Amino acid sequence: MPGESFSYDSAARVRYETLAKGVSGSLVKTLQQALKELGFYGDKEDGVFGTSTTQAVKDFQKQNGYKATGIALPEMQKLLYEGKPRNSKNRKVYVDTLPPIPNPDMELGDKGDAVAGLQQMLKTLGFYKGDIDGAYGKSTMNAVKAYQKAHSIRQTGKMNSFTWLSLETNMQTPAPGQSTPQYELNESNVIVMRKGTRGLAVTRLEERLIELGYYNKTPNGIYENQDMDAVKQFQRNNGFTSSGIADLYTQRALFSENAVPASKTPPSDWQSITTNAPTTPIPTQPIVYGLLKIGSRGNDVVQLQNNLIKLGYLTGKADGIFGTQTALAVTGFQRANKLQADGMAGQDTLSALYSSGAVAQKPNNQQNDSNKDSFTRNLSMGMRGADVAAAQSRLIKLKYLSGAADGIFGPATALAVQAFQEANRLKQDGIIGSLTWTKLNSGNAIAKDTIPIIPPFKPGTIDKPSVPSFTAPTAKEVRFALWDTEVKTRSRKLPHATVYDFLSGGHYNVNVFSNGNHADAEPITEADTEAMRNALGKDNWTPRPVWIIFSDGRVYMASTHSRGHEVDHNPNNGLTGHICIHYPREMSVAEKVGPYAVSHQNAILSGWDLTQSMAVKQ
Numbered sequence: 331m332p333g334e335s336f337s338y339d340s341a342a343r344v345r346y347e348t349l350a351k352g353v354s355g356s357l358v359k360t361l362q363q364a365l366k367e368l369g370f371y372g373d374k375e376d377g378v379f380g381t382s383t384t385q386a387v388k389d390f391q392k393q394n395g396y397k398a399t400g401i402a403l404p405e406m407q408k409l410l411y412e413g414k415p416r417n418s419k420n421r422k423v424y425v426d427t428l429p430p431i432p433n434p435d436m437e438l439g440d441k442g443d444a445v446a447g448l449q450q451m452l453k454t455l456g457f458y459k460g461d462i463d464g465a466y467g468k469s470t471m472n473a474v475k476a477y478q479k480a481h482s483i484r485q486t487g488k489m490n491s492f493t494w495l496s497l498e499t500n501m502q503t504p505a506p507g508q509s510t511p512q513y514e515l516n517e518s519n520v521i522v523m524r525k526g527t528r529g530l531a532v533t534r535l536e537e538r539l540i541e542l543g544y545y546n547k548t549p550n551g552i553y554e555n556q557d558m559d560a561v562k563q564f565q566r567n568n569g570f571t572s573s574g575i576a577d578l579y580t581q582r583a584l585f586s587e588n589a590v591p592a593s594k595t596p597p598s599d600w601q602s603i604t605t606n607a608p609t610t611p612i613p614t615q616p617i618v619y620g621l622l623k624i625g626s627r628g629n630d631v632v633q634l635q636n637n638l639i640k641l642g643y644l645t646g647k648a649d650g651i652f653g654t655q656t657a658l659a660v661t662g663f664q665r666a667n668k669l670q671a672d673g674m675a676g677q678d679t680l681s682a683l684y685s686s687g688a689v690a691q692k693p694n695n696q697q698n699d700s701n702k703d704s705f706t707r708n709l710s711m712g713m714r715g716a717d718v719a720a721a722q723s724r725l726i727k728l729k730y731l732s733g734a735a736d737g738i739f740g741p742a743t744a745l746a747v748q749a750f751q752e753a754n755r756l757k758q759d760g761i762i763g764s765l766t767w768t769k770l771n772s773g774n775a776i777a778k779d780t781i782p783i784i785p786p787f788k789p790g791t792i793d794k795p796s797v798p799s800f801t802a803p804t805a806k807e808v809r810f811a812l813w814d815t816e817v818k819t820r821s822r823k824l825p826h827a828t829v830y831d832f833l834s835g836g837h838y839n840v841n842v843f844s845n846g847n848h849a850d851a852e853p854i855t856e857a858d859t860e861a862m863r864n865a866l867g868k869d870n871w872t873p874r875p876v877w878i879i880f881s882d883g884r885v886y887m888a889s890t891h892s893r894g895h896e897v898d899h900n901p902n903n904g905l906t907g908h909i910c911i912h913y914p915r916e917m918s919v920a921e922k923v924g925p926y927a928v929s930h931q932n933a934i935l936s937g938w939d940l941t942q943s944m945a946v947k948q
Contacts, residue, residue: 346404346429353379356443357430361402363442364410364427365390369418393420433924436489440466448489451497452477480551481896491925492871496896522844523561523576526899527553535576538584539564543592563592622675623881624828625800625839626652634675637683638663642691645732653801657883658733662691672824673882709762713739721762724770725750729778733807733883742806745945753778800837802830803885805944808877810887813848813913817886821845828879829862829890829911832941836865842911843899847923848930849911850897856904866892873930875937878911887941888913889933914938 349358359377366375370393371386384400391398393416396406409415411429414422428434428444436445445464452458457480458473471487478485481496521531532551539545544560558574565572567590568583576584583589622634627650635648635656644659657673664671666689667682675683682688709718714737722735722743731746744760751758753776754769762770769775811817821827825842838861844850853859866874870892878888894907912930920927 346407348404349379349402351379351384351400358383360427360430360442364425367425367427368415433494436466438466438471483895494924521897523553524899525553525558526901527897542589622652624652624654624657624879641688651801654803654807654879654883654885655732657881661882662734666691671882709739711739711744721770728775740809741945745806749778803877803879805941807885808887808941809885810914810938813915817913818845820880821849824880824882826881830877830879831865832877834865836861838862847927850908851911852900852908853903853905859904862892869893873933875933886913887934887938889930889937
């Protein structure tokens with residue numbers, strides 16, 4: 331109306347494109363539908379921005395206080411779809427036509443191409459049997475409720491970001507009756523099935539096994555003994571190791587056109603990898619050592635730490651608490667002694683550690699002397715290499731940095747450099763230039779004069795509440811690393827992790843079973859689930875910034891929630907379904923995944939700001 335003003339809206343420009351005469355496509359068609367609903371457009375909704383569409387836009391603009399240009403700017407479209415514009419009768423109303431943006435919220439009464447797309451997806455998955463009419467009526471709402479019930483989502487009958495995220499994930503696995511997936515199965519979308527796995531993907535697998543003659547039960551969506559036996563038989567007939575686990579390669583073969591059915595035997599010149607012949611049990615050696623890992627405590631940890639100190643992998647005194655620094659020291663020992671570097675001290679690691687042949691860590695000064703005069707470039711955040719490792723070794727020796735010299739210039743290293751520069755009266759920029767390098771490697775470099783001392787372990791106090799079973803990492807230890815370039819590989823190798831909610835101080839252990847667009851994990855015990863709920867709330871979808879502690883001692887910035895959903899491998903942890911752990915990604919990548927992935931990235935960025943503030947104060 332006259333007197334109203336409308337200004338530049340950056341949020342609108344992110345969601346909507348400018349539309350004008352000559353443009354065509356679905357965006358224009360949706361615009362025409364909304365303008366028709368308001369009474370400004372009366373022609374065919376053909377998706378072509380022609381003369382009649384231009385005039386309709388002008389009429390809308392005049393009625394709503396815009397300059398009548400006939401060009402649909404993003405700000406105008408935001409009012410049209412998300413606000414309460416005036417219609418042709420000068421009444422303020424909401425339009426039922428949904429905006430042309432990815433995965434909008436939907437409910438009863440909505441309409442448009444977005445609804446038609448939803449109906450098609452639900453029909454493909456077997457939940458919707460009505461016409462594809464683009465109207466969100468009761469049949470569509472009931473189909474959404476049925477889908478939500480099947481996937482342990484609150485049954486509202488409304489499409490929200492969580493339901494969209496689940497629906498799009500399930501569209502990447504084969505629908506009932508299809509012999510091949512709608513999209514190719516890969517490491518990012520496959521659901522590896524083990525005993526106890528539940529969900530629609532299991533139902534589809536069961537239906538495919540029935541189709542091929544390996545399974546004769548009614549599909550129930552639960553991966554049980556009969557499912558495993560059927561998969562084992564399929565694997566034997568198709569040349570796989572008969573593990574009974576439906577992994578990526580088994581599922582690809584199962585849904586392929588070349589899958590060998592149960593009624594046929596493998597070619598005579600082809601021998602299956604495994605047989606049904608009984609095997610003679612191999613006697614195992616008695617376990618001498620128990621597993622020590624983050625959270626362990628007691629005299630066994632004291633002994634472990636003393637040996638790590640003796641061999642040069644750990645500094646300070648043995649306190650009997652297995653924290654991140656002990657895990658990093660164990661990892662360093664494992665690498666040097668050619669063991670699996672997972673940071674957990676089990677039978678092999680402890681046997682090697684306590685043997686006479688244990689390989690000690692090379693003294694830091696050996697590396698420093700060889701690199702003392704090898705300054706070739708300024709070192710700053712994000713860089714990697716032997717020169718970074720050499721600088722870290724000096725910082726460790728001078729007590730500014732803890733842990734192992736891994737050759738990665740992360741936030742902890744930058745903060746250590748700044749502290750060194752401050753003590754040695756250098757420019758505090760966190761960058762190792764020629765002056766900082768020279769001083770760092772000089773004989774008169776000033777070491778850090780005060781370092782936190784952990785009270786020594788006292789025998790006989792193990793069971794007292796005053797001795798903590800968990801030592802939280804410091805903010806300086808936390809790394810901000812991208813999921814696709816660094817964290818995913820580590821997550822695959824080290825599935826056992828600890829989630830530390832640095833906002834409340836709570837922590838709980840999880841086991842990661844899948845690594846796709848994010849990590850899928852489950853609390854290990856009921857106590858872990860209870861700790862998760864105490865920290866994050868029960869069944870909370872809201873992204874929460876956390877620190878993830880891997881078993882090798884490294885700590886990463888991440889985000890998670892507490893709502894169990896979909897696949898469930900662990901029936902004894904008090905949680906139905908699993909949780910998701912998101913790590914830093916490029917925002918453009920997160921946007922392609924969906925709104926919920928973006929919300930996790932925003933939580934990570936906020937958490938990282940808090941973490942850096944904490945690190946400066948430590």
